[in-house]
Amino acid sequence: MSYLTDNQNKDYLLMGNEAIARGALEGAVSVASGYPGTPSSEIIEALSSVAKERNLYVEWSINEKVALEVAAAASFAGLRAMCVMKQNGVNVASDFLLHLASSGTRGGMILVACDDPGALSSVNEGESRTFARLVEIPLLEPGDFQEAKDITKWAFELSEEIRNLVMIRSVTRMSHASGNVRYGQLPDTHARANFRFDGPLSDPETGPVVSMIVGASELQHGPQQEKIKKAAEIFEDCPFNTYEGPEKPELLIITSSACNLYTREAISLLDVKDRVGILKLATTWPLPPKLMKRHLSCTDRILVVEEVLPILEENIKILAAEMAHEIGPKTFYGKNAGNIPSIGELNPDIVASALSSILDVRYETGSERFAEEAMLLVETMAPVRGLTMCPGCPHRASLWSIHNALEMDGRKGFVCGDIGCYVAGVFPGGFNTVKTLHSMGSGSGIASGFGKFKQFGMDQPVVAVCGDSTFFHAAMPALANAIHHKSPFTLMILDNRGAAMTGFQPHPGTPVNAMGEETPSLDIAEICRAMGAKVEIRDPFDLEETQQTIHHLIEHQEGTKVLILRQACALSPERKDKPKYKMEVDEEVCLGENCGCNRFCTRIFACPGLLWDEEKGVSKINDIICVGCGVCADICPAGAIKREEVV
Amino acid sequence: MNVLGSNELSENVINRNLCTGCGACIDLCPYFKSYRGKTAMLFSCALPQGRCFAYCPRLEVDLDYLSEKYFERPYNSDPLGFYKSIVTSRAGKKFTGNNFQSGGTVSAIMYFALEKGYVDGAVLTGQESILPIPRIVMNPEDVLSCTLSRYTAAPTLSAVNRAIEEGLSRIGIVSTPCQTLSTAMLRANPLGEKDFTDPVGLVVGIFCTWALDFRVFEPFIASRVDINTITKIDIPPPPAEAMEIYTNNGNKIQIPLEEIRNLVPDTCSYCMDMTSEFSDISVGVLEGDPGKNTLIIRTERGKMIVDEAAREGYLIVDDMPEINLEHLKWAAGNKKKKALLKARKNGMVNNRGKDKISYIRLNNETLEEIIV
Ligand SMILES: Cc1cc2nc3c(=O)[nH]c(=O)nc-3n(C[C@H](O)[C@H](O)[C@H](O)COP(=O)(O)OP(=O)(O)OC[C@H]3O[C@@H](n4cnc5c(N)ncnc54)[C@H](O)[C@@H]3O)c2cc1C
Ligand code: SF4
Ligand code: SF4
Numbered sequence A: 001m002s003y004l005t006d007n008q009n010k011d012y013l014l015m016g017n018e019a020i021a022r023g024a025l026e027g028a029v030s031v032a033s034g035y036p037g038t039p040s041s042e043i044i045e046a047l048s049s050v051a052k053e054r055n056l057y058v059e060w061s062i063n064e065k066v067a068l069e070v071a072a073a074a075s076f077a078g079l080r081a082m083c084v085m086k087q088n089g090v091n092v093a094s095d096f097l098l099h100l101a102s103s104g105t106r107g108g109m110i111l112v113a114c115d116d117p118g119a120l121s122s123v124n125e126g127e128s129r130t131f132a133r134l135v136e137i138p139l140l141e142p143g144d145f146q147e148a149k150d151i152t153k154w155a156f157e158l159s160e161e162i163r164n165l166v167m168i169r170s171v172t173r174m175s176h177a178s179g180n181v182r183y184g185q186l187p188d189t190h191a192r193a194n195f196r197f198d199g200p201l202s203d204p205e206t207g208p209v210v211s212m213i214v215g216a217s218e219l220q221h222g223p224q225q226e227k228i229k230k231a232a233e234i235f236e237d238c239p240f241n242t243y244e245g246p247e248k249p250e251l252l253i254i255t256s257s258a259c260n261l262y263t264r265e266a267i268s269l270l271d272v273k274d275r276v277g278i279l280k281l282a283t284t285w286p287l288p289p290k291l292m293k294r295h296l297s298c299t300d301r302i303l304v305v306e307e308v309l310p311i312l313e314e315n316i317k318i319l320a321a322e323m324a325h326e327i328g329p330k331t332f333y334g335k336n337a338g339n340i341p342s343i344g345e346l347n348p349d350i351v352a353s354a355l356s357s358i359l360d361v362r363y364e365t366g367s368e369r370f371a372e373e374a375m376l377l378v379e380t381m382a383p384v385r386g387l388t389m390c391p392g393c394p395h396r397a398s399l400w401s402i403h404n405a406l407e408m409d410g411r412k413g414f415v416c417g418d419i420g421c422y423v424a425g426v427f428p429g430g431f432n433t434v435k436t437l438h439s440m441g442s443g444s445g446i447a448s449g450f451g452k453f454k455q456f457g458m459d460q461p462v463v464a465v466c467g468d469s470t471f472f473h474a475a476m477p478a479l480a481n482a483i484h485h486k487s488p489f490t491l492m493i494l495d496n497r498g499a500a501m502t503g504f505q506p507h508p509g510t511p512v513n514a515m516g517e518e519t520p521s522l523d524i525a526e527i528c529r530a531m532g533a534k535v536e537i538r539d540p541f542d543l544e545e546t547q548q549t550i551h552h553l554i555e556h557q558e559g560t561k562v563l564i565l566r567q568a569c570a571l572s573p574e575r576k577d578k579p580k581y582k583m584e585v586d587e588e589v590c591l592g593e594n595c596g597c598n599r600f601c602t603r604i605f606a607c608p609g610l611l612w613d614e615e616k617g618v619s620k621i622n623d624i625i626c627v628g629c630g631v632c633a634d635i636c637p638a639g640a641i642k643r644e645e646v647v
Numbered sequence B: 001m002n003v004l005g006s007n008e009l010s011e012n013v014i015n016r017n018l019c020t021g022c023g024a025c026i027d028l029c030p031y032f033k034s035y036r037g038k039t040a041m042l043f044s045c046a047l048p049q050g051r052c053f054a055y056c057p058r059l060e061v062d063l064d065y066l067s068e069k070y071f072e073r074p075y076n077s078d079p080l081g082f083y084k085s086i087v088t089s090r091a092g093k094k095f096t097g098n099n100f101q102s103g104g105t106v107s108a109i110m111y112f113a114l115e116k117g118y119v120d121g122a123v124l125t126g127q128e129s130i131l132p133i134p135r136i137v138m139n140p141e142d143v144l145s146c147t148l149s150r151y152t153a154a155p156t157l158s159a160v161n162r163a164i165e166e167g168l169s170r171i172g173i174v175s176t177p178c179q180t181l182s183t184a185m186l187r188a189n190p191l192g193e194k195d196f197t198d199p200v201g202l203v204v205g206i207f208c209t210w211a212l213d214f215r216v217f218e219p220f221i222a223s224r225v226d227i228n229t230i231t232k233i234d235i236p237p238p239p240a241e242a243m244e245i246y247t248n249n250g251n252k253i254q255i256p257l258e259e260i261r262n263l264v265p266d267t268c269s270y271c272m273d274m275t276s277e278f279s280d281i282s283v284g285v286l287e288g289d290p291g292k293n294t295l296i297i298r299t300e301r302g303k304m305i306v307d308e309a310a311r312e313g314y315l316i317v318d319d320m321p322e323i324n325l326e327h328l329k330w331a332a333g334n335k336k337k338k339a340l341l342k343a344r345k346n347g348m349v350n351n352r353g354k355d356k357i358s359y360i361r362l363n364n365e366t367l368e369e370i371i372v
């Protein structure tokens, strides 16, 4: 039994994502789907760990769009369903999302989007909240860990009441930080799936479920907007919208999500709780007008604190403009006025600084010295490393061979990349190999384009890289496009046996599913062959053979080729704590900084398992970090790095 | 000698298309590699001084220093460099090979030197398909696998670096003039290493007016003949004016030299040496007689080995006709003058001052004599 399914009414220390999962369980979820992505992944992981016990169906889908479709099917069949993804994933799912919002749902359905302000583990800090307004569905933002659970449960009820999807938006500091959560009751689950479609098209309960009927917007778009109006009415009394502070505050702060926590801390730092009030909104779209009017009437000065873009701020301003004759003119502080930045993650310090200037109170930024000292500590105690891959990472070996082959080839070939641990390929840690980097699978699509520009005089070899999970997620259509259009490039699929970056979630190429059951694994090589590509498979740890193969593949730029570089991730269950070799540097043989080497292993190859011994002027293996892949033995020009097979 | 590092090498030579692809900087370390005839720097090594720079025949070639070292006097303006004698030659009866470029002199001498132990290994240039491949040959018989000329630049000297690494101490080298120059620099211990010993036993230089870029030559040839059927590529001595390609179905394809000359890489126009002036002996074709070689004997050691090879029947030598010598001098002098003028025009000769890198350094008197 997992602590997630305890049925006692007491406090548990939960990570925000676990709180959301618990909320889903208390809300009688039956089906959960998602695609891995930081900071969202733990929600599906938590649910899959109790899937059997709670009779759930949980899956890691091939991509976010399919995940949303799977969850929608559950809702159509009357089940409660949840779909989870990171903010970038909402972009992927957005095509279906618009249709789904239009067709409506049956069983309560929630889309959980986890944003990553500051792009701590993303390639951008895109806003998923805009989608709620764009597709006209309600948006909820929990303001603490308890709410993360409670709002999730409540969202199912809301969804069923308005017969449409409800979006919950979390952020990294909400999803990944932990706090006390008081459990509620877990329901008995006897959910039955039944998809009804015999009724008339116009009946949302019994008819076929279709998105907009061509040329008849009144039939569906009209009712959809009624739903959002209804949501706004419900939001007027939503228990998760709270106000704290004086009756007539000097300044009203309106905030949501993790910013609620930062704001509270900032107020106590400045000791201004008698002067300011906090309206913490959980229902950030649509805004409940009456509630907003009540609070806006109490003061003339309003500060909006939110991450990342001024979305809440703008929606409030629209309301304030509409109500101006009743509530009078207001002074707004926030992003547009420049008090709060429109990029990056906020923190109590940023909010306190904004408050100190607005309220004209002194704020000693003690944190500045603290930050300095912390940096100093970090610098003296931890080795300085650029963004790189783990010790023994197969991507390092793959990028090494790709880099060397392209340099030796000398025709200015380049690599189009996408999202995965191999984003380090943009930096020296990945030998500066990757020259374009965008969304999942986009390296393959971009390469498909580059390959076709021979008629404009472009004849550089073009290479794309994608991961095994990314291949299924988004690279397959790009590959099909390239093959069909005879675009000459080589797609290198860095197959490390799972979605390693986010924690080894399975994908269609792995032999288990999210719930640990055996599943057929799809053979990437056979798929590519069937599509019509010439396919080679190599072990990237065999540097010599890999590089020769790459030379061979890129030499003549004809046709679309696939090279599968297959080697398990260093952190994967099959390799973790199972070093293949015991490594050692022979100090007598090591050339060190002399002509002939100049620290090739530590300076250029730079696996973190290798260290430079300043005193002795030789390299050495850091036994604690080295995972014994043995690759560095093959790059040492002197043969000083010895490997001995571990038996 | 002025020696810097790999960054300066890549900046001044590779990035400016002056690299001859000689291979002197290859296999010293992991930073430089040769692939399909082209040298590439994979990463920046950033050492302030290194062998790559020191050996490169396109950087800081101090002709007076080298002349003093090998011929005990400053560089002079003789179009053929310093030599003892010039003769004609061809392989003798003791040497059993037959598929030579011309007289087989080069192969016969290397065979002889290996057999007698004058060299403990020979660095030659063989081929795979038509791509030249550097080889270290230990067995006299294997000299036969590397006969004939590859008219594309080859990273031959990478095999010298490997041979040294493998511990050979009397290496025999067959090298084109740029490679011969680089070998002379290597033997001069440019980095002043303490326990240095000259690892070279014999340098047989070959004549050269240009070598093509493999990457240009291969598609050029492939568009005319199936590469897999080629048995020999020849440029017979003047007055013939064509490249001849023989195939295994008995065909002979002729390509006018005019067309080939269009493919000559720019770096060859900077090369002032036609006859491998810093070798022990130099060998070229003999004008008017495709079955014989021109043989220039330059050093004591070269003379000793040639004499002995002739005495023992490995080599047949004869007098050099005066008219041939005149033509040879004219051609070599012409190449030298044109190259020096071009190098000087581009600011690559005798640069003075700190951080000023030169390609060639030589005394002013000789410089003036050559370029008049
Ligand atoms: C690129 C090139 C250009 C030449 N240009 C001229 C010229 O303008 N005038 C002239 O008189 N002679 C020139 N020669 C020399 C000529 O072709 C013969 O090599 C020479 O006459 C020796 O003949 P041989 O019968 O003794 O050679 P063989 O006994 O057949 O031996 C040939 C030798 O040449 C070496 N070799 C072959 N290809 C290369 C290469 N690409 N780089 C380095 N070594 C190589 C082999 O290692 C072999 O030992 C040139 C040679 C080359 C390789
Ligand atoms: S064997 Fe070498 S490359 Fe592999 S993890 Fe250890 S130090 Fe790194
Ligand atoms: S690559 Fe080899 S020789 Fe060079 S520093 Fe590392 S261990 Fe020493």
Ligand code: SF4
Binding pocket: A594, A595, A596, A597, A598, B005, B006, B028, B029, B030, B031, B032, B045, B046, B047, B049, B050, B051, B052, B053
């Ligand atoms: S300096 Fe030495 S180690 Fe560095 S690139 Fe040159 S030869 Fe290699």
Ligand code: SF4
Binding pocket: B009, B013, B014, B018, B019, B020, B021, B022, B023, B024, B025, B026, B039, B052, B055, B056, B057, B058
């Ligand atoms: S040493 Fe030879 S191969 Fe290397 S850069 Fe100089 S000319 Fe080119």
